[in-house]
Amino acid sequence: MSVELGLAVVATADLCLRWGEKxxxxxxxxxxAHHEVEDILLRLESIWKKTSVQLRFMRGLSAKLEVDHARIQQQLLDKLAGTLTAATVKLESVIKTGPGGHGTGVKAVKYAFLKDSIRRTVDExxxxxxxxDPTWFLVVLIHDKLTLDAVPEQPQTSQEAGSNPVRVMSRLHGIVHGTTDNSIHINLDSKDFDISNAAALNYSTIKLLSRGSGSSTKTFLIDTLSCSNYVDASKAKRDAEDLARRLKVIDPETFGLLRCQGLVKSRVPGTRELSAIHFVFRMPSPSPxxxxxxxxxxxxxxxxxxxxxxxxxxxxSVSFIHVCDFVHKNIRPETIITFPPDDTSPSSSSSHSSSSSSSSYGPAYLLGFDGFRDVNYQTLKAGDAAPERNLYRHPSRQGVSVQAAHAMPHDIYALGVCLLEIGLWTSFAAGPALGRWVSESWGQKVKEYLVALARERLPGRMGxxxxxxxxxxxxxxxxxxxxxxxETMRDEDGVVVGVRFIEKVQLALGEISL
Structure with missing residues (x-):
């Protein structure tokens, strides 16, 4: 990469750090002095603590960045600098200053403005x-672990431990690159998690399992991987254990993926042969x-x-599945779980800008890991004729005998179908529409129909x-x-795919205001 671009990243990171600390x-x-804003300020400090760690880390890594990585970093850091500068200028207008220009309190008539300003800053x-986060984790994950070890960890509370970006990345890096041991406990006792008692979730193979009683009841989401999808059951076991370890160390709010409690393994009666592996996920709130x-x-x-x-x-969710070095292979509305908003969020009662905010609406997570695989390994090019699945598959992946092995771009195509579906807020895999597509043709014609549908109907609905x-x-x-x-997207280099996806999809969605 050019030296100038690397220096620009460093300079902008330094600027953000200065404005943030101020x-x-x-x-x-x-x-x-004002107890009503105490919780909001604590949330702000927590966010800034994580951000400052990431900025200092990226500052030291800037010389190693590829051009595309550096360009995205510069774009996002410029945006952060603007947010911090504007927030600081606004706050200075309501702070009373004493000798030496130090703040001494808030002008009484400006207190309402202060509360609104803090909430807005937290949201932004x-x-x-x-x-x-996706750009930071993607860049750090592909570099040597020594760079992670060089960053000193700051003291933190137990609540902050799971969201410390360097600690999470260090553990994830070790799991992905095989430099850590298997000490992360993931195997759960089937007696404690009796899968036979799990209840089905509507329109999904995912199930709900409750443990305990009364106020101590805990409910988990169960996502089942059938070992029949693998020629080698030991490969299914290894893949499931690798994914479970990665999903156990992540922060759900950061990754958009639920934290995995562990695995329950079912066996063929009377044998030691694996029949299914069940992922047990913690739920962030009830009513999935x-x-x-x-x-x-x-x-x-x-x-x-x-x-x-x-x-x-x-x-x-899709971005971080790929950051974790897996492809999903089963992205569709049946594998997407939504939750109601968390009313206990520090800023749940705040006013928001026209863009969506995570505290205004409940989260959504991607499950349905019944066909996933490690991106570095290939499975059989096996498919099926199920229309409700083929609708979300690229033409090269449809039918019983598929043309291409599943790669990251195929997940991106499936995401596109889902984004079209929710943008129009209609169910494709139900009613006469699906039947018509099935009876007429599959493959390329369906893709062409979806592209035409997006061009004709989506602008008037979503812009x-x-x-x-x-x-x-x-x-x-x-x-x-x-x-x-x-052609580039067909490259087996997941880093290239990940960078393009972040830039053209994730960041583009984040820039939309309604």
Whole structure:
């Protein structure tokens, strides 16, 4: 990469650190004096602590960045610098200053403005960090672990331990690159987690399992991997254990993926032969719903902001599945789980900008790991004739005998179909539409129909920018796609695919305002 671009990343990171520390110092002026904003300030400090660690780390890594990585870093750091500068200037206007220019308190008439300013800053920093995390983790994961070890860990509370980016990345890096031992406990006793008692979730193979009783009851999501999908059951076991370890060390809010409690293994009666492996996931809140069930409800469609929020959640989930070196192979509304908003969020009652915010709407997570695989290994080119699955598969992956092995771009195509579906807020895999497509043809004609549907109907519903993102996904494997570059997307280098996806899909969705 060019030296100038690397130096620009360093300079902008330094600028962000200076403005961020100044902003936190100003907020500390009123901390303790106004108990109503105490919780919001604690949230702000927590966000900034994580951000500052990431900035210092990226600052030291800037000389090693590839051009595309550095360009995205510069774009996001410029955005952060603007947010921090504007927030600091606003706060200075309501802070009383004493000798030497130090803050001494808040002007009484400006207190309401202060509360609104802090909440807005928290929302903007949270949204920015949601955009930044995938680029940071992707860049760090591909570099030597020595760079991780060189960053000193700061003291932290037990609540912060799971979200410390360097600690999480260090553990994840070791798991992905095989430099850590298998000390992360993932095997659960089937007596403690009796899968036979699990209840089905509507429109999904995912199930709910409750343990305990009364106020101590805990409910988990169960996602089952059938070993019949693998020629070698030992390979299924190894893949499942690798994925479970990675999903056990992550922070769900950061990765857009649920934290895995562990695995329960079922065996063929009377033998030691594995028949199925069950992922046990912790639930962030009660009342999970499949996206398919939401799409089929006769209720009025949700707001455009919530639809955009869902799209951003899904893009984040797909990005981090790939960061973890796996391909999903089963992205569709039946494997997407949504939750209601968390009313206990520090800023759940705050006013928000026109863009969607994670505290305004409940999260969505990607499950359905019944066909996933490690990106570095190939499985049989086996498919099926199920229309509800083939609808979300690229033409080269449809039918019983598929043409191509599943790769990251195929996940991106499936995401595009889902983004089109939620953008129009209609269920493709139900009713006469699916039957018509099945009876007429599959493969390339279905893809062409979906592309035409996006071009004709999506702009009026979700706008041109959202439509462009969907079209990028649906055409990402086309040889004549000059935006995504179909030939490059066929490259086995997951880093190239990951960078293009972050830039053309994830960041593009984050920049949409409604």
């Amino acid at each position: 902003l936190i110092d100003l907020y500390r002026t009123v901390k303790g 920093l949270r949204d920015w960090q949601s955009e930044y 719903t499949t996206l398919r069930e939401e799409l089929l409800r006769p209720a009025p469609p949700p707001s455009l902001s919530r639809i955009l929020h869902l799209a951003q959640c899904l893009a984040k 041109d920018r959202y439509t462009t993102v969907v079209l990028h996904c649906l055409t990402c494997l086309d040889a004549d796609n000059t935006i995504f570059d179909g």
